[in-house]
Structures are given as C-alpha cells and as structure tokens.
Amino acid sequence: MNVQALPMHRFIDHHGNPVDQLPAWAKPSTLKGFYCDMVLTRTYDNKAVALQRTGKLGTYPSHLGAEAIGIAIGRALQADDVFIPYYRDMPAMWARGIAMEKNLQYWGGDERGSDFSVTNNQKTANTTPHNSAILSPDHLPNDSHCRDLPFCVPIATQCTHAVGVASALKIEGSHKAALVTCGDGATSKGDFLESINCAGTWNIPLVFVVNNNQWAISVPRRLQCGADYLSEKAKGAGIPGLTVDGNDIVAMFDAIQISLDRARKGKGSTLIEAISYRLSDHTTADDASRYRSKDELHEAWGFEPISRLKTYLMRQGLWSEQDDKQWQEHCQEVVEQAVERYLNIPVQAPETAFDFLYESLNTELHQQRDELINKAMRMQGGKHG
Ligand SMILES: [Mg+2]
Numbered sequence: 020m021n022v023q024a025l026p027m028h029r030f031i032d033h034h035g036n037p038v039d040q041l042p043a044w045a046k047p048s049t050l051k052g053f054y055c056d057m058v059l060t061r062t063y064d065n066k067a068v069a070l071q072r073t074g075k076l077g078t079y080p081s082h083l084g085a086e087a088i089g090i091a092i093g094r095a096l097q098a099d100d101v102f103i104p105y106y107r108d109m110p111a112m113w114a115r116g117i118a119m120e121k122n123l124q125y126w127g128g129d130e131r132g133s134d135f136s137v138t139n140n141q142k143t144a145n146t147t148p149h150n151s152a153i154l155s156p157d158h159l160p161n162d163s164h165c166r167d168l169p170f171c172v173p174i175a176t177q178c179t180h181a182v183g184v185a186s187a188l189k190i191e192g193s194h195k196a197a198l199v200t201c202g203d204g205a206t207s208k209g210d211f212l213e214s215i216n217c218a219g220t221w222n223i224p225l226v227f228v229v230n231n232n233q234w235a236i237s238v239p240r241r242l243q244c245g246a247d248y249l250s251e252k253a254k255g256a257g258i259p260g261l262t263v264d265g266n267d268i269v270a271m272f273d274a275i276q277i278s279l280d281r282a283r284k285g286k287g288s289t290l291i292e293a294i295s296y297r298l299s300d301h302t303t304a305d306d307a308s309r310y311r312s313k314d315e316l317h318e319a320w321g322f323e324p325i326s327r328l329k330t331y332l333m334r335q336g337l338w339s340e341q342d343d344k345q346w347q348e349h350c351q352e353v354v355e356q357a358v359e360r361y362l363n364i365p366v367q368a369p370e371t372a373f374d375f376l377y378e379s380l381n382t383e384l385h386q387q388r389d390e391l392i393n394k395a396m397r398m399q400g401g402k403h404g
Contacts, residue, residue, distance in 0.1 A: 021232065023266075042269070054328045056093075056110070056152055067081070075362065081303070085295055092114075095276045096115060100196045135165040175214075176202065178210050179213065184197045186223050194284070203232065206234070206252060207243050224288070228291045266327070
C-alpha cells in the first residue's frame with residue numbers, strides 16, 4: 020500500500036503543486052525560511068554521518084526525510100512552551116535556538132550536549148538570509164530560559180515525562196503548551212497509550228507528534244498496528260487525532276500551530292500523526308538494505324519534503340537555482356564552523372559520568388570514581404612518559 024495515497028492534511032503535493040489554498044500565515048518569507056532551514060539540516064545530516072564514519076562521532080540517528088516535521092515543530096513552538104524530544108529531533112532543537120554543535124557533543128558522548136542553557140551562537144555567523152530560524156531565531160526572546168528536556172533514547176518513555184510536564188503547566192495556569200515527539204514504533208508501547216489516555220482524562224496542554232516513518236528499526240509499519248492510521252489511537256483516548264502529510268511542511272506547521280493554540284487555550288491534547296519515510300538507515304549502526312527493498316526506498320524519495328517546496332517556490336518566482344547554489348554553499352560553511360567548534364571543545368574528565376548520573380555517591384561509587392581518576396592519570400602519565 021502506498022501510504023502517501025491515503026487521505027491526509029496536505030497543502031502542497033510531492034510534485035510541488037498546491038492542492039488547497041495555502042493558509043494566510045504562509046507568506047513568501049516564511050516559506051523561504053522553511054526551505055532554507057530544511058536544506059541546512061540536511062547539509063548537517065550528511066556531515067554528521069561522515070563524522071561518524073571517520074571516527075569523530077558516536078552512533079548517530081540520521082533525520083534524512085524528517086526535515087519538515089522537525090522544522091515545523093521548532094517554528095511553531097513558542098519560547099516558553101516546553102519541548103520533549105526523542106532522538107531524531109535535532110532540526111526542531113536548532114529551530115528553537117539550540118546551537119548546532121550541541122547535537123554533535125551529544126552524539127559524541129559528551130553530556131554537556133544536553134545543556135540547553137547555552138543557546139544559539141550561530142546568529143553572528145556571516146549573514147542570516149532568507150528568514151532562517153536556525154541562523155536567526157528572532158522569534159525567541161533574548162531572555163528566554165529553555166525548559167526543554169534532553170533527547171530521549173528509550174522508546175516512548177518521554178511520553179510519560181511529557182504528561183508530567185503538561186500537568187505542571189496546567190497547574191501553573193500559565194497558558195503554555197508542551198509538545199512531545201515519538202516514532203511510529205513507540206505507539207505500540209504501553210507508555211504511549213497510557214500517556215494519551217492520561218492526556219485525555221486530565222485535559223492537559225500536550226501535543227503528541229508521531230513521526231510515522233514507516234519503520235521501527237527493521238519492523239515495517241504494517242506489522243506494528245492493524246489500523247490504517249496511527250492517529251486513530253486518539254479516539255480511544257478521547258482526544259482529536261490528525262493525519263498530516265509529514266513531508267509537507269506547510270501542512271505540518273499548520274496542524275501543529277492549531278493544536279498548540281488549542282492546548283494553550285485549555286482545550287486539551289491533540290495527537291498528530293505525521294506520515295513520512297525514513298530515507299536513512301535507522302542509525303549509523305544499522306544497514307537497512309538487509310531488510311527493505313531498493314524499489315521501496317526509490318519510491319519514497321519521490322515524496323521527500325525538500326524538493327517539493329523548492330519546486331513550489333521556483334514556480335512562484337520566489338527562488339532560483341542561483342539562490343539555491345548560494346544557500347547550499349552558505350550551509351556548508353555554517354556546518355563546517357559548527358564542526359570546528361565541536362572538535363575544539365576540551366574533552367570532559369571521565370569521572371564526570373558519575374557526577375552527572377547520581378545526585379550523591381555511596382561509598383562504592385566513590386571508590387569506583389577514584390579508581391577511574393587514578394586510571395586516567397596513569398594513562399595520561401604513560402602517554403607523556
Ligand atoms: Mg519509525
């Protein structure tokens with residue numbers, strides 16, 4: 020079954036044709052910003068995989084094909100909303116003002132990659148053309164303090180954290196919203212189902228966005244759930260469920276914005292299923308050619324999110340091949356600068372693994388920490404001796 024043929028919320032199809040009148044918010048500068056940010060995130064993605072292959076980064080989960088979902092989320096959230104991300108959500112974090120190298124730190128094994136108190140410093144890099152939110156997150160107030168949670172790698176547990184966060188926002192009476200993301204595989208887990216159930220019962224300001232990229236590592240979507248749409252799970256929880264073309268950033272932003280607005284007004288939770296496709300391996304530790312066909316992957320490339328918006332912008336006279344070339348070169352420069360900053364960050368002392376993991380250490384852990392320090396000192400001495 021071609022999932023792209025199913026009815027869903029969509030404004031621009033995969034040929035770049037508008038299938039509905041675009042929303043009033045979809046100004047040319049906004050659409051160009053969407054496009055530029057998606058191109059920048061793909062440029063980063065290619066570089067991050069290369070860094071992993073050359074031993075400069077640990078296991079890395081590519082977001083190839085998920086650019087529209089991430090950028091739409093990052094753009095739609097307000098500064099004092101709370102984002103609860105899963106591990107494929109780097110584009111959304113960047114559009115929220117988090118520095119690009121933070122992600123490299125995280126996947127490089129440095130816990131400081133989850134310290135979001137230091138926000139974007141790419142803002143000063145060169146120019147900030149085309150309304151890119153990543154390079155110029157002017158939609159965020161300068162004095163914003165980021166309350167977003169770190170990436171969650173365990174599957175679906177972040178949904179339960181999000182219920183707690185959204186409950187706190189409701190108790191505060193602050194009229195803010197929380198947004199949590201997960202993959203299609205997570206929707207088969209109890210944590211997800213319990214979370215949407217709580218969200219419906221407690222009427223909390225929480226938006227769930229499911230990146231349905233058709234694969235849960237090597238398990239295809241058809242073996243995960245018998246329903247046509249994962250958004251149908253919302254019905255049992257008593258909340259609205261929307262099915263959106265996750266490769267159409269206009270539809271994604273529109274659905275997320277409406278759902279967040281609803282949440283902030285005290286009207287409760289929404290489940291958004293973003294239909295997309297994982298164009299990459301699951302992570303750099305995976306080889307998808309062992310379990311999915313070349314034909315399926317080839318067909319999925321025809322629906323990817325970036326080329327359709329480029330086609331649309333060019334037909335509207337809002338973008339040219341020359342603009343594109345210049346922007347691609349600029350993206351390369353921005354990414355190389357972020358990589359340079361990452362590679363120049365002083366390595367963290369190994370004992371900090373203990374310092375960040377536990378609030379306090381018992382006697383045994385103190386001994387282990389001391390042993391680690393002594394071993395590191397001996398290795399250091401050996402290296403210099
Ligand atoms: Mg998946």
